[in-house]
Amino acid sequence: MINPAQVKQLLRSFWGCGRTEILVNTARTLLSGGTCTAPVLRCRVQRCTGLTWVVQCLIRVSLCLAGISLLPGHADADEGANLPPREFRSKNFVMRTDLPERDAQQLLDKMETMLRIVSGYWGAPSRKTIECCVVSNADTWPAELLPAPVRPHVQNGGLTVAQGVRIGRQMNVSAVSYASSRFGTPQHEAVHAYCYQTFGSTGPTWYAEGMAEMGNYWVENNSGVNTPDYVIDFLRNSDRPSIDEITSLDQASGDGWRNYAWRWALCHFMVNNSNYSDRFRTYGISLLNGKRQTFGSAFDSQRKELEFEFGFFLDHLQSGFDCRRCSWDWKSRFRTPRTDRPLSATIKADRGWQPAVLRMVPGQKYRIEWDGTWNTNSTQSRPDSSPKSPDQPSTEESPGQQLLKGCVMLQGQKLQLSEPFEVHSGKSFAGEFAGDLYLRCPDSWDSLEGNSGTVRLQISAEN
């Protein structure tokens, strides 16, 4: 955390003018107990420079000091180089860094890609150049480039400082990011800087940090999970906070990587799940524009389904898991088949659980037959039990092509799934559960992206 004296010194380092004094005094009144409990600061100033009168001035200090520190991982930098900081530029960034030139250029490329993704997501191009300092070894940096209050915090984390003016609806905010070269911190801090300069805000802490972590991990045209294994292990094996707890407005940045992991998980899920992604984008932009609606009220009408799907995502979290391909279909109508009128459904090989439209009754016998062709990874076969031509791969060589996986959404107040089971084409089976049948290609959850093809089902009840 940063204390009032450090804030004052920090601000003086950047903007050593009378205006800064006014802001610092206001900042000090908002800081208590020697720690920064309210990193978003607002104040009014009487006069700026020359003839310009400023109606409102805002300063925000975004602290990500502990967000991704103390973690295992590789350094992005050649830490033994001990180079002096130099300036590198790209289309949207000016970066000062002590990284070797090749690493610096590679990082700039990553930052440009990240910026293209996030600005495309929010539908708002970056308003101005983003200034950032990426630090491998703080000892090589002069004080004028790396102010003393920042130094302790760029070892394993980062800090973004924004300053600007707003006159009515007009806004001009500039941000400077300071980041360790490790753990993707430069990308994380650059998201903060982009949000400040584009919207004047980063939104509440959970959204600011969750989306900044998205910037760290986002891969263009790939919605699969791309976080390090230790984050996945933590999220899968820890007691889960509720969504209300994750999105509580009573949070401050820099409160530890575990909280950052939960924020990332929720934001990643919401950005990529097609049931919620559009509304989440609109809601997020409203947060960036200063609205304070809680997450719970924004998604109240979808709360039951959202909590189920978020829990399902965490249950199956692994590298490559794709929320977009595993979005639940809540619109299909499930029915009870008649013996003389089978139900029809289609199952895609590249999706998660899909409605088979069968409402099962315990003890009732059913028969499912299917036909169609699909590709799973590198194999191709007919996913039925009919004889194969010699030039078709044997289904024995590609287990899973002969069968589908099934599960039942159990009837009841709570959305709950049965244990998965196997469904074979042309074989009768008795319903064990009361509920709605879902089927999927029996492929691993991280392999759906490489699959293609469709199975057409006929489901009938047997006497």
Ligand SMILES: [Zn+2]
């Ligand atoms: Zn942050």
